[in-house]
Amino acid sequence: MxxxxxxxxxxxxxxxxxxxxxxxxxxxxxxxxxxxxxxxxxxxxxxxADRAWLLVSVTSTKDSINEVTNSISRRLEYIFQTIRQHGVGEEHRTVRRTLRRHAEAYAMDAEILVTFSEFKKMEQTCCVLLEKLDKSVQVGTPRFFHSxxxxxxxxxxxxxxxxxxxxxxxxxxxxxxxxxxxxxxxxxxxxxxxxxxxxxxxxxERSSTHLxxxxxxxxxxxxxxxxxxxxxxxxxxx
Known part of the structure; x- marks a missing residue:
């Protein structure tokens, strides 16, 4: 110019x-x-972008509050362990739990929001969670942003x-x-x-021309x- x-x-x-x-x-x-x-x-x-958010959702339905809490806790502990193994500390994750009654049972939803600065480790984390956990665990699409x-x-x-x-x-x-x-x-x-x-x-979000x-x-x-x-x-x- x-x-x-x-x-x-x-x-x-x-x-x-x-x-x-x-x-x-x-x-x-x-x-x-x-x-x-x-x-x-x-x-x-x-x-x-130099950062990415990854949202992992966990859902469980059991007959009692104690059972559904234990079910969610076991899955969360495995997710936390996987995240730690890929170099992400506790300060870079947040967890939210919601308990509700579902018919005659109890349902609990948990969301873990993880912030990654290394995208390769984020991809590896996604692969491990999708491979090792059942369909009750959903791994969302990463959202990239600038710090x-x-x-x-x-x-x-x-x-x-x-x-x-x-x-x-x-x-x-x-x-x-x-x-x-x-x-x-x-x-x-x-x-x-x-x-x-x-x-x-x-x-x-994904567009029609990009998967x-x-x-x-x-x-x-x-x-x-x-x-x-x-x-x-x-x-x-x-």
């Missing part, structure tokens, strides 16, 4: 005489001209890349003008944008305005 480039310079003003002062005019004389270049840098950065740390890093990368692009542009302009780029005078971020694709917004949920992508853009000075040619080289 080509952005406009503006070059600002000031030259010493002519000396004023008494007549100008009498008319209320005052001209400031600059001992040195302002030698700088101001450029705009733009960058766009994307990254895939707060991932989005923060994405925004930072966009801003840094925009400044780097501005510096590269200013260096080429300085070279074209026969100047040497000096210190940075000002950096101002003028605009930022961020969006994610439709898959994450809809919860990663598996797509990995959502987040994109951030940044536009910065940066001013650089030109090196003083009159300064003696040490």
């Amino acid at each position: 080509n952005a406009p480039v503006r070059i600002f310079a000031a030259v010493p003003a002519a000396e004023t005489d008494g007549k100008d002062k009498q008319q209320g005019l005052e001209v400031t004389c600059l001992n040195k001209p302002v030698r700088e270049v101001q450029v705009t840098g733009v960058a766009e950065v994307s990254c895939p 707060a740390a991932c989005l923060s890093e994405l925004r930072l990368r966009a801003s840094v890349s925009a400044v780097e692009n501005a510096q590269q542009k200013a260096s080429k302009i300085a070279q074209l003008l026969g100047e040497s780029l000096g210190a940075t005078l000002l950096v101002r971020e003028e605009e930022t944008k961020e969006w994610r694709n439709e898959e994450e917004a809809t919860g990663g 598996l949920p797509l990995l959502p992508t987040a994109t951030a853009t940044s536009q910065v305005s940066v001013s650089f000075s030109f090196r003083d040619k009159s300064r003696k080289k040490l």
